Amino acid sequence: MPALVRSNSFIFPDLDFTLRRQFNKANFRPFQREIIQAALDGNDVFVQAATSFGKSLCFQLPAVVDQGITIVVSPLLSLMMNQVEALRAADIDASSLNSNTPLPEKDRIMNDLKTGHPRTRLLYVTPELCAQDRFRQRMTVVYEQKELARVVIDEAHCISEWGHDFRKDFKRLAWFRETFPDVPIMCLTATANSQVRDDILSVLGLDADPQRLKTFTMTAHRPNLHFEIRYTRDEDDSRLEDFLKWIRGVYKRRALSERKSELDAVGERVDNVSGIIYTISRDECESLASQLRDSGIGAQPFHAKLSKDTKERVLGNWVSNKPGYDIIVATTAFGMGIDKNNVRFVVHWRMPKSFEGYYQEAGRAGRDGNAAYCFLYYSREDRNRVSSLIVRDRSLPGNNFEARAKSLRALATYCETVNDCRHKLICSYFGEKDTPVCDYACDFHKDSADLQRRFLKGLASEEWVSTQSEEGQYQVDWDD
Ligand SMILES: Nc1ncnc2c1ncn2[C@@H]1O[C@H](COP(=O)(O)OP(=O)(O)OP(=O)(O)O)[C@@H](O)[C@H]1O
Numbered sequence: 001m002p003a004l005v006r007s008n009s010f011i012f013p014d015l016d017f018t019l020r021r022q023f024n025k026a027n028f029r030p031f032q033r034e035i036i037q038a039a040l041d042g043n044d045v046f047v048q049a050a051t052s053f054g055k056s057l058c059f060q061l062p063a064v065v066d067q068g069i070t071i072v073v074s075p076l077l078s079l080m081m082n083q084v085e086a087l088r089a090a091d092i093d094a095s096s097l098n099s100n101t102p103l104p105e106k107d108r109i110m111n112d113l114k115t116g117h118p119r120t121r122l123l124y125v126t127p128e129l130c131a132q133d134r135f136r137q138r139m140t141v142v143y144e145q146k147e148l149a150r151v152v153i154d155e156a157h158c159i160s161e162w163g164h165d166f167r168k169d170f171k172r173l174a175w176f177r178e179t180f181p182d183v184p185i186m187c188l189t190a191t192a193n194s195q196v197r198d199d200i201l202s203v204l205g206l207d208a209d210p211q212r213l214k215t216f217t218m219t220a221h222r223p224n225l226h227f228e229i230r231y232t233r234d235e236d237d238s239r240l241e242d243f244l245k246w247i248r249g250v251y252k253r254r255a256l257s258e259r260k261s262e263l264d265a266v267g268e269r270v271d272n273v274s275g276i277i278y279t280i281s282r283d284e285c286e287s288l289a290s291q292l293r294d295s296g297i298g299a300q301p302f303h304a305k306l307s308k309d310t311k312e313r314v315l316g317n318w319v320s321n322k323p324g325y326d327i328i329v330a331t332t333a334f335g336m337g338i339d340k341n342n343v344r345f346v347v348h349w350r351m352p353k354s355f356e357g358y359y360q361e362a363g364r365a366g367r368d369g370n371a372a373y374c375f376l377y378y379s380r381e382d383r384n385r386v387s388s389l390i391v392r393d394r395s396l397p398g399n400n401f402e403a404r405a406k407s408l409r410a411l412a413t414y415c416e417t418v419n420d421c422r423h424k425l426i427c428s429y430f431g432e433k434d435t436p437v438c439d440y441a442c443d444f445h446k447d448s449a450d451l452q453r454r455f456l457k458g459l460a461s462e463e464w465v466s467t468q469s470e471e472g473q474y475q476v477d478w479d480d
Contacts, residue, residue: 013040013065019057022064022090029054031216036061038214039150044206045186046156048197049218051363052339055188056083059152063122064092068149069113069142072124075158075167078315080124082339087122096124097135100308113138116145127158127169136175143180151176153204156187157356160199161400165357168397170203177205190220190363191356194431220359220427221436224366225374227422228443229415229451231458232379239349239377240288244295246375247273250344271298272321275345277329278352278361280386281478288349289329299327302334332357341368348376351386351415354407355429371441378415380465383408384474392477418455421445 015036019025028036031049035058039045049055060083063070074080080096087094095109112118129135142148151173153159159170177185187200197217201207232239254263254270263270279285282303292299300314317325319340328334332352346365352358358376366372387408394401414425422442424435443451468474 015061015065018061018065022092023057023061024090025057031218032058035214035216038216039184039186040066042184043214044184044209044212046197046201046206046213046215046217047186047188048192049188049190049216050220050222051190051360052222052367053190053218055154055190056339058188059150059154059186060087060092060122062150066149068147069118069120070122070150070152071130071139071148072122072152072154073127073130073170073173074124074154075127075165075170076155077126078311078334078338079154081312081315084122084124092122093120094122094124095120097129098124098126099128110134110138113142116141117147118142127167127173130175131169131172136179140179143183148180148183151180151183151185153185153187155189156200157189157192157196159187159203160192160196162193162195162199162403166400174204191360191430193429219432219434219436220430221423221432222363222366223423223437223439223441224369224371225362226371226441226446227362227426228373228375228446229422230375230377231454232377233458233460234379234381235460237379240291242377243277243347244292244297247275247297268321269323272323272326273345274318274321274340274343275327275347276334276343276361276364277327277347277349278334279329279331279349280352281476282331284349284478285329285331289327292327292329297327298324299329300325302328302330304331332361338364339367340364342370343367343372345373345375347374350382351376351378351411353386353390354404355411355414356407358411359426376415378459380460380462381468381474383412383415384465384469385476385478388475389478392475416455418444418451419448 015033019028032054035045035047039059039062047055047058059070059072077098077100080098084094084096095105097106097109109120109123112120125135139148153173155165158165158167159173160166176183185204185206187204187206192200201213206213230242250273251271253259254273260270277288279288282305285301285303289299289301300318302311302314306314314325314328318328343365346362348358348361352361362374365374390401390404390408393399410429414429417425421438421444423438427434427436438445440446
């Protein structure tokens with residue numbers, strides 16, 4: 001099917017004007033204009049670009065200038081909240097529809113869709129909702145009125161069983177292309193390898209007409225992030241002291257008179273160093289936050305089991321830099337899409353379950369383009385614990401054990417590599433051939449001798465760890 005040519009008054013939208021007026025941004029970032037134009041020309045669009053590239057604008061701006069409604073499928077409620085609030089603040093008619101939407105709001109949105117000519121420009125929905133009959137009927141009405149402008153699938157790697165965050169309801173999104181064959185689809189992700197990419201296109205049926213598909217694959221490289229592995233072992237677990245020493249050092253430097261005056265001038269506290277610490281289990285998330293608070297650090301837990309109100313309060317206070325909310329100690333319930341521009345560090349307290357998850361989470365740091373730190377505390381005991389979780393979940397439906405094991409192995413190799421640049425290792429994991437520039441922004445480039453020394457000194461021996469594993473020492477039942 002040829003690309004749709006839109007013959008309406010929106011054919012010559014002034015993109016620069018809309019960027020300034022509605023989105024309050026002076027210029028497009030590289031490739032944003034091209035992506036937006038490809039979408040407005042009626043193509044299917046696949047965008048793979050680094051975390052914080054500015055992917056959201058690539059579908060939000062077309063939604064504002066184009067006729068009709070844009071449906072944005074997103075896996076995370078917190079991400080929807082974040083985006084809908086920002087759009088509304090910019091006077092854009094955006095809403096979200098999910099299991100948390102209050103009934104009156106749900107009715108309002110459904111009635112809006114029922115007219116066939118909705119006022120809503122962007123509607124954020126979960127993949128689960130897209131499978132519901134009532135929603136599908138409403139979509140059909142809108143489509144028949146030629147008001148369904150585009151379907152956007154954010155965090156599209158969730159479609160693929162080869163991706164790190166597979167969600168089975170994402171597969172059912174194939175319904176959109178089957179039912180509305182001429183409605184363009186846009187997919188966005190920061191973390192996909194070529195297998196995941198092919199899978200996304202095939203599940204959604206976008207590979208059926210290559211002429212209609214425009215693909216933008218950009219580097220995963222984030223030059224302002226400093227990557228470092230900190231080695232540890234059960235027998236000598238000094239993570240907490242190590243972290244406290246580091247963060248107190250940061251506070252101390254900020255308290256020096258010249259720096260302090262700069263901070264005073266912009267109304268910033270010395271300890272307003274915004275960060276995220278990722279843990280693997282809910283229990284550790286709670287206990288670590290409390291240990292940090294006992295040490296005088298403003299830390300709060302965030303995990304799936306907290307009430308909606310608590311989550312909103314914690315997120316809101318963290319985003320607005322309130323004292324006592326400088327550091328979020330989170331499970332992976334807090335991740336994809338979180339957009340706070342001044343996150344200065346992301347610490348992985350334990351090895352995450354996948355390479356992609358690690359990079360997504362690290363990608364929350366430094367979104368303002370300034371330097372930010374990403375540490376991962378790695379121990380071989382944790383590696384074996386995480387692998388025991390992956391083995392435990394092996395037979396769950398939709399679980400692609402092979403892909404998970406492969407990703408975890410790649411992450412362990414990355415952690416144990418001490419003779420190469422972290423940025424290079426990351427980009428090559430995502431299939432990039434070019435060597436990214438690293439300006440002393442990783443432990444290898446900063447001090448390779450120190451890295452070697454820490455590696456040799458810090459880890460338990462493989463022999464020891466494997467004996468302990470055989471005795472079942474690392475079988476855990478962590479809950480996130
Ligand atoms: N042209 C631009 N000029 C200035 N800021 C921009 C521009 N485009 C996007 N941004 C800002 O960049 C930040 C990151 O954008 P966004 O949240 O869309 O990233 P993303 O690519 O979706 O990243 P992730 O995959 O990590 O969610 C946002 O704060 C956004 O407002």
